[in-house]
Amino acid sequence: MEKMFNVGKIVNTHGIRGEIRVISKTDFSEERYQKGNILYLYMDHKSEPIQLTIEHHRVHKNFDLLTFEGYSNVNQVEVFKGGILKVPESQLGTLEEGEFYFHEIIGCEVFTDTGEEIGKITEILTPGANDVWVIKPKTGKDVLIPYIPQIVKEVDIANQKIVITPMEGLLD
Incomplete structure (x- = not known):
């Protein structure tokens, strides 16, 4: 099926x-x-x-x-x-450039633009103007990343890898 x-x-x-x-x-x-x-x-x-x-x-x-x-x-x-x-x-439509289905994002590994591993995306919240990706690090509490161009720099669905440039205080 x-x-x-x-x-x-x-x-x-x-x-x-x-x-x-x-x-x-x-x-x-x-x-x-x-x-x-x-x-x-x-x-x-x-x-x-x-x-x-x-x-x-x-x-x-x-x-x-x-x-x-x-x-x-x-x-x-x-x-x-x-x-x-x-x-x-088969009912999923094609998306525009830079758009993704939740199931494509959940499970991706997130890294900083300097190569530091942050963790894996476990959930996507949709509170308002932009989506918020919930990242589960290996240790510590969840990290919330807003899906905005200033932070999310690269999304590679095929390799399940996302690169971000964290703004000050985002990973603290």
Whole structure:
């Protein structure tokens, strides 16, 4: 089977008409959640994913709200809570120069422009204007690196290597 990628987690239902509340793990929610797109729902207690076709998408507070074709009642979608929504690799679009999917960045080793190893990227936060990469060093606490051109100088996905120029105090 084709490799699958997380796009969101169902955290709750919303209302009584089969809407579900999703915490998105995609930068492309408007494209990913378009009417007619297919998502695959993975749940702990099911061995096979459930194929779902998006009927409607809207944003409410900090959540993406989705309804699926054939699911128009809260009782039908209540069992989806805690499930992970995924898409196959073939649904991933091509990105512009300097853009990367989270799964390409997570796991990369980070070095300074002087060759010092900092650690491995374990998570990407999306708090606002720019992404923040969480780096787990061999010792000590996590290092947070903003993904901005002044700091991130080279991203080599093929070799899982990232070179940064740390600003003063960033690695302290």
